[in-house]
Amino acid sequence: MSETIDYTMPTYAELERVPADAFTVQVGPQQHLPITRVALRAGVAMSPDYECYAIVFALPEGVQLPQAVFRIGAPEGQQWTLMMTPVKPEEDGRYALEAVIHRKRVAA
Numbered sequence: 338m339s340e341t342i343d344y345t346m347p348t349y350a351e352l353e354r355v356p357a358d359a360f361t362v363q364v365g366p367q368q369h370l371p372i373t374r375v376a377l378r379a380g381v382a383m384s385p386d387y388e389c390y391a392i393v394f395a396l397p398e399g400v401q402l403p404q405a406v407f408r409i410g411a412p413e414g415q416q417w418t419l420m421m422t423p424v425k426p427e428e429d430g431r432y433a434l435e436a437v438i439h440r441k442r443v444a445a
Contacts, residue, residue, distance in 0.1 A: 344418045346440040347409075349390045352377055355411045360394060362421075362434075363408040370397055372409075372434075375427060382439060389439045393424060395431040402434060409436075 352374070361369040372394040380389035394409075396402060404422045421434040 346419075346438050347415070347417045348440075348443070349377070349379065349388060351411075351415065352390075352392055355413075355415075359412045361410040362394065362396075362402070363410065364402070369410060370400060372396055375433065376435075380437070380439075386442055387439060388442050389437070391435055391437045393433050393435045394421075395427045395429075395433050398429075398431055401432040407434070 355374070357374040358371070360372045360374060362372050363369050374392060375395045376391070376393035378391045380391060382389040402421070402423065404420075406418060407421050409417050409419055419436040419438070421436050424433050424435045426432050
């Protein structure tokens with residue numbers, strides 16, 4: 338296997354800039370559901386060369402998804418492939434998924 342797989346990870350700033358209710362999750366070949374960013378938390382990275390953060394998305398009412406790799410979309414055409422894990426439902430009962438991102442900082 339000599340092919341390099343390069344999945345672009347979103348930066349904290351990119352995730353923060355997108356309006357909370359402007360994300361989608363792809364659940365089928367041409368099926369995208371609207372999701373809402375309900376949390377974006379900075380974490381502790383392994384060194385100053387890295388950044389770490391978590392993002393939590395609430396799913397539409399009545400939708401529950403398993404842990405899996407999902408394509409997350411944003412309104413300006415950005416797409417990220419993220420490993421998402423179910424977490425505690427929101428207070429309004431909607432199920433939620435979380436991704437924890439640990440990525441090398443990009444030089445400015």
